[in-house]
Amino acid sequence: MTDEKKILVLGVGNILFTDEGIGVKVVMELEKEYSFSSNVELMDGGTLGTKLMGPMMECDILIVVDAVLGNDEPGSVYRLTGEDLRRSLAFKDSMHQTDLLDTMVLCDLCDRRPECVVIGVEPKDYQTMHDDVSDVTQARLPFMMEKVLEEVTAAGGSFEKLS
Known part of the structure; x- marks a missing residue:
């Protein structure tokens, strides 16, 4: 039996x-x-809402990557835990089937709620229908990746750069 924690990196949002x-x-x-090491799974969670409950209950550490409304300058990057999770767009009623906070509550009711952190960026535009992110958000993408990799390492996962 291993003490290795299962880590799920979940990218959410409507592309x-x-x-x-x-x-x-x-x-x-x-x-x-x-x-990534075998204990790390990356998943495109899109707008699946409660359909993410299974994968969420199967992990020990959940790292959500999302747009976050923090009333700061567009491009600001956040690390949210606990009650701050409500600032993430995925944790609000939006175009998503249901918000992730509800899904976390359901996981809690099943006594299988993972430890959760959100790495998010303040969006410049999240209402215009277009499949490219804004220039401001695109410029922050490498920094967000770096922050996710830091969380993976802190949780006990590892990774290697592909050539």
Whole structure:
């Protein structure tokens, strides 16, 4: 039996609404550029809502990547835990089927709620229908990737840069 924690890096958001899709885009870039240890899974969670309950209950550490409304300058990057999770767009009622906070509550009711952190960016535009993120958000993508990799390492996962 191993003490290795299972880590899920979950990119969420709607890629059709500009910066709301940043979480999915970060995960896609991480998949392209790195290989991860066997205890780390990367997932495009899109707008799946409660359909993410299974994968969430199967992990010990959940790292959500998303757009975050923190009333700061567009491009500001946040690390959220605990009650601050409500600032993440995925943790609010939006175009998502249900918010992730509700899904976390359901995981809690099943006595299988993972430890959770959100790495997010203040969006410049999350309402315009377009599949590219804004220039401001795109410029922050490498920094967000770096922050996710720091969280993976802190949680006990590892990674290697692909050549």
